[in-house]
Amino acid sequence: MAIGQSVKRKEDARFLTGRGVYTDDINRPGQLHAVIVRSPLPHARIAGIDAGETLAAEGVVAVFTGADMAADGVGSLPCGWLIHNKDGSEMVEPPHPPLVAERVRHVGDQVAVVIAETRAQAKRAAQLLDVDYEDLDAVVSCADATEDGAPLVWDEAPGNTCYDWELGDREATDAAFERAAQVVELDLVNNRLVPNAMEPRAAIGEYDPAGGNYTLTTTSQAPHVVRLLMGAFVLNLPEHKLRVVAPDVGGGFGSKIFHYAEEAIVTWAAGKLARPVKWTAERSESFVSDAHGRDHVSHAELAVDEQGQFLGLRVRTVANMGAYLSTFATSIPTYLYATLLAGCYRTPAIYCEVRSVFTNTVPVDAYRGAGRPEAAYLLERLVDKAARQLGIDRIELRRRNFIPKDAFPYATPVALEYDTGDYEATLDLALSQADWDGFESRREEAAARGKLRGIGASTYVEACGIAPSAVAGALGARAGLYESAVVRVHPTGSVSVLTGSHSHGQGHETTFAQIVADRLGVDIDAVEVVHGDTEIIPFGMGTYGSRSLAVGGSALFKALDKVVAKGKKIAAHMLEAAADDIEFADGQFKVAGTESSVALDEVAFAAYVPHDYPIEELEPGLEETAFYDPANFTFPAGCHICEVEIDPETGAVELVGVTVADDVGRVINPMIVEGQIHGGLAQGIGQALLENCVYDENGQLLTSSFMNYAMPRAADLPSFDVGHHVTPCTHNPLGVKGVGEVGSIGVPPAVINAVLDALAPLGVGDIEMPATPERVWRAIRDARAAG
Amino acid sequence: MQDFALHRPTSAAAAVETCRGCDEGRYLAGGQSLIPMMKLDLALPSDLVSLAGIAELSGIRREGETLTIGAAETHAAVAESAEVAGAIPALAGLAARIGDAQVRNRGTLGGSIAHADPAADYPAALLALGAAIVTDRREIEAESFFAGPYETALEAGELIRAARFPIPEAAAYAKFPQPASKFALVGVFLARTAEGVRVAVTGAATTVFRADAIEQALERSFEASALDGLEIPPDGLTDNLDASAEYRAHLIGAMTRRALTAI
Numbered sequence A: 001m002a003i004g005q006s007v008k009r010k011e012d013a014r015f016l017t018g019r020g021v022y023t024d025d026i027n028r029p030g031q032l033h034a035v036i037v038r039s040p041l042p043h044a045r046i047a048g049i050d051a052g053e054t055l056a057a058e059g060v061v062a063v064f065t066g067a068d069m070a071a072d073g074v075g076s077l078p079c080g081w082l083i084h085n086k087d088g089s090e091m092v093e094p095p096h097p098p099l100v101a102e103r104v105r106h107v108g109d110q111v112a113v114v115i116a117e118t119r120a121q122a123k124r125a126a127q128l129l130d131v132d133y134e135d136l137d138a139v140v141s142c143a144d145a146t147e148d149g150a151p152l153v154w155d156e157a158p159g160n161t162c163y164d165w166e167l168g169d170r171e172a173t174d175a176a177f178e179r180a181a182q183v184v185e186l187d188l189v190n191n192r193l194v195p196n197a198m199e200p201r202a203a204i205g206e207y208d209p210a211g212g213n214y215t216l217t218t219t220s221q222a223p224h225v226v227r228l229l230m231g232a233f234v235l236n237l238p239e240h241k242l243r244v245v246a247p248d249v250g251g252g253f254g255s256k257i258f259h260y261a262e263e264a265i266v267t268w269a270a271g272k273l274a275r276p277v278k279w280t281a282e283r284s285e286s287f288v289s290d291a292h293g294r295d296h297v298s299h300a301e302l303a304v305d306e307q308g309q310f311l312g313l314r315v316r317t318v319a320n321m322g323a324y325l326s327t328f329a330t331s332i333p334t335y336l337y338a339t340l341l342a343g344c345y346r347t348p349a350i351y352c353e354v355r356s357v358f359t360n361t362v363p364v365d366a367y368r369g370a371g372r373p374e375a376a377y378l379l380e381r382l383v384d385k386a387a388r389q390l391g392i393d394r395i396e397l398r399r400r401n402f403i404p405k406d407a408f409p410y411a412t413p414v415a416l417e418y419d420t421g422d423y424e425a426t427l428d429l430a431l432s433q434a435d436w437d438g439f440e441s442r443r444e445e446a447a448a449r450g451k452l453r454g455i456g457a458s459t460y461v462e463a464c465g466i467a468p469s470a471v472a473g474a475l476g477a478r479a480g481l482y483e484s485a486v487v488r489v490h491p492t493g494s495v496s497v498l499t500g501s502h503s504h505g506q507g508h509e510t511t512f513a514q515i516v517a518d519r520l521g522v523d524i525d526a527v528e529v530v531h532g533d534t535e536i537i538p539f540g541m542g543t544y545g546s547r548s549l550a551v552g553g554s555a556l557f558k559a560l561d562k563v564v565a566k567g568k569k570i571a572a573h574m575l576e577a578a579a580d581d582i583e584f585a586d587g588q589f590k591v592a593g594t595e596s597s598v599a600l601d602e603v604a605f606a607a608y609v610p611h612d613y614p615i616e617e618l619e620p621g622l623e624e625t626a627f628y629d630p631a632n633f634t635f636p637a638g639c640h641i642c643e644v645e646i647d648p649e650t651g652a653v654e655l656v657g658v659t660v661a662d663d664v665g666r667v668i669n670p671m672i673v674e675g676q677i678h679g680g681l682a683q684g685i686g687q688a689l690l691e692n693c694v695y696d697e698n699g700q701l702l703t704s705s706f707m708n709y710a711m712p713r714a715a716d717l718p719s720f721d722v723g724h725h726v727t728p729c730t731h732n733p734l735g736v737k738g739v740g741e742v743g744s745i746g747v748p749p750a751v752i753n754a755v756l757d758a759l760a761p762l763g764v765g766d767i768e769m770p771a772t773p774e775r776v777w778r779a780i781r782d783a784r785a786a787g
Numbered sequence B: 001m002q003d004f005a006l007h008r009p010t011s012a013a014a015a016v017e018t019c020r021g022c023d024e025g026r027y028l029a030g031g032q033s034l035i036p037m038m039k040l041d042l043a044l045p046s047d048l049v050s051l052a053g054i055a056e057l058s059g060i061r062r063e064g065e066t067l068t069i070g071a072a073e074t075h076a077a078v079a080e081s082a083e084v085a086g087a088i089p090a091l092a093g094l095a096a097r098i099g100d101a102q103v104r105n106r107g108t109l110g111g112s113i114a115h116a117d118p119a120a121d122y123p124a125a126l127l128a129l130g131a132a133i134v135t136d137r138r139e140i141e142a143e144s145f146f147a148g149p150y151e152t153a154l155e156a157g158e159l160i161r162a163a164r165f166p167i168p169e170a171a172a173y174a175k176f177p178q179p180a181s182k183f184a185l186v187g188v189f190l191a192r193t194a195e196g197v198r199v200a201v202t203g204a205a206t207t208v209f210r211a212d213a214i215e216q217a218l219e220r221s222f223e224a225s226a227l228d229g230l231e232i233p234p235d236g237l238t239d240n241l242d243a244s245a246e247y248r249a250h251l252i253g254a255m256t257r258r259a260l261t262a263i
């Protein structure tokens, strides 16, 4: 089962028959249950907490508050990326205690933990906790946070500013605008989203007093990162005394990368009580405690010449950080956003300012795409607007500005160097698959039925893998972003892979096994991919930013190289030949030019239990570890096309066609790749048409359940037409780029461009995401009223 | 969720009797509204009296010009019933579009009307068709049954046995779903009956109501053009996160036109 084949997912038998083991499925003897008491107010001083009634309630074992944790020396949940202001000073980085002691800063903020024998007892007792709050004024939106005299979330952050950052050459960009024939301007909002992984977060803390060892089982995308951050910064536990396990995890989409308060709370409480402590979020809790995504307000200007050549791009963005800095929050609207503002285009001068602000809302961090969807949405909306303003066909305008395929490697004015790509190829493929040229007749046919039909495209580029570590470090990342892999060939020839990547739906157990099967010539069922346990896996940065295959897969490839190299030495001894003369293919080590050979399992056997082995020269065993540090980001790109039909009477938008052509580099498993694209598209379409996280002006979360936060469902989506054009990544051994996020990055602007195309004949020029029926209806009505 | 005792009576009389003896007793039908409320502590019953084992609450019968549906009939059963399809196809169509398959397989007619969600679908049908709600102690006209959001004319412990629908000459239901919950943002049930045109609107206000102005217009001429120039005022309609009162007012017109086309 080699690379390039749609091998059925090995893990699915387990998942589909209900045999997956998720954190909440695990129960330990003597286990207690924790319920977090959360703030019902967006901003308030805690004047006092009376736990008397709670402690007296049936089954309650303990109540802990922020004061208890602080008294025990518990530290602050750290932020992993330091951003510098324009003037070189450092961002404001307020404390983020797991339980707050003095002031709550968002609805859902953690005030106390109630621990009882059963979950029901803990929940009931938690309702009895008497917290005396003194209400403070709250600030919610980007716009409100930046207003003069706005209430301050943090006294140490004047103007609620976390940082005021810039990227690009301001003077060169201003000069480009002076030369411009026209300037195209656009104001837009990138709507706030709630990630909503299918499995809510959960955590179990355990403490073994005999050895002083702690174990945290948690719904994490990056267990080693949690161990590092929680051990070193929060609980002061050395790594050899702290094991973090992330078993089967039911989706993350970024929201499970971060180190969360509840993980520290259950681990610490388990130590205090010397009993296992379990916490599982209810869905209502997820809404107010999982990091949210997006939430940008931007003003963008594009300078163009008479021929429609882009001369310069100027962008001003305010990004909402929420009340605290989540683990990667600060890097999202900076190094994963502004750096992508060149898109697929040769725009020579780009300048972007980003002001990140604190508000009394749930922290905002990476969510599927993380910064790149915001960049793609801004650019692709702006390019469509430019086409309309200039009277140039929107596809033609894109072609005129594409970075041509012979211009790679291409250095953008916003700090990236694209290694490869062919934007015309994916564009052409998508146009023909979508029958773009035949659209007008479909528009007429729909009009005859009273429907407004529109078509829209986006041509995006994104960046995966976050690398190289040295560059990331220079930009403020507080950790390098290597990945590790161990390949252990067992004595009888089966193989275990220990990877620092984490699978929570992506299918690593299959894709990684395919790479091994392909390289070592073993059966795919003889390969076990192990992940998610810091006790077993040497190290790992986990899975996010579509990095697993590009970085983790490359580490695996390197480790396989080392296994083959060592196998050759062992085979050389067995075959009485020189190691340099040994060739390896299809599971056979062979002396070049002869029939003399030995199979991998024989070599493995000889490596562990030999009768005759050159032990003085070669260690026994056939196991290799490799770390891989990518030389660059990878740059998936492509073209997404959507077609919609709008009912002008109700404003309802029906998505009737989605055609995508992506270049995700070399494809290991086409079926898994297509599945990833489908999932990303569903979430991107969700953002464009359905999902919106809304707070009222006082800071209460209005969309706090699935009754009013609209998730995309199968019935909301048409069949997707997915195509590929491959330009292999030039700097990793597999030639892969990453696929997890392209759907949610490329499709939102294509949906909105299609909606605006449908509405353009009525004179509608703008619509915000999500394009709900009411918004569309209003836009139509207002345009008609304006004549 | 608070602890509760579960009772499983086998007759309607026993169910009423059991409920009467409870501190905070509640009937449990499909549980599709009650259980979510209990999970959120919005309902805190001490006892649940299950209606699942009571045969006399089931059954779909047509007698002359009346269709009677037992309270315990699920939405799926109503959607699939040949009897309903023959008598009032719009009612079968309405049931087929409630929630999703899981909800339809468990949720019941009696539960839906007792719960009286202001965005539920059935209440519009009951009101437009002039149905009667048959309980363990009386018959209540739909007109005086729905009293407000989640409020009905039912007394404490009163058990719905069935709903009795006069069969109309023609009827249609048009629903514009709220994008998140898929309940009715606005649903319009239109019926042409021997007594005249009846139009009931759900989702748009705190409780289901009859749209008098639309009824009068359609009484004059039963076609879409009768609605031209008819302004539906947003006053009194629900104005919230899901939709403004203005949009709901607009949708009442739009859904009425859609129902007219379908009839």
Ligand SMILES: Cc1cc2nc3c(=O)[nH]c(=O)nc-3n(C[C@H](O)[C@H](O)[C@H](O)COP(=O)(O)OP(=O)(O)OC[C@H]3O[C@@H](n4cnc5c(N)ncnc54)[C@H](O)[C@@H]3O)c2cc1C
Binding pocket: B026, B027, B028, B029, B030, B031, B032, B033, B034, B035, B051, B071, B072, B097, B098, B099, B100, B103, B106, B107, B108, B109, B110, B111, B112, B113, B114, B115, B117, B119, B120, B121, B122, B158, B159, B160, B161, B181, B182, B183, B184
């Ligand atoms: C995901 C989801 C989507 C939904 N979508 C829709 C939708 O689109 N449209 C819609 O109309 N509804 C919708 N519903 C609600 C659904 O139709 C419920 O089934 C219905 O409202 C309640 O019926 P039930 O049998 O489940 O009642 P239960 O939940 O068991 O009970 C509801 C209430 O009625 C009382 N009750 C039940 N039976 C009787 C009786 N015979 N006599 C007196 N009191 C009684 C109970 O005590 C309780 O107070 C949805 C529900 C869910 C969970």
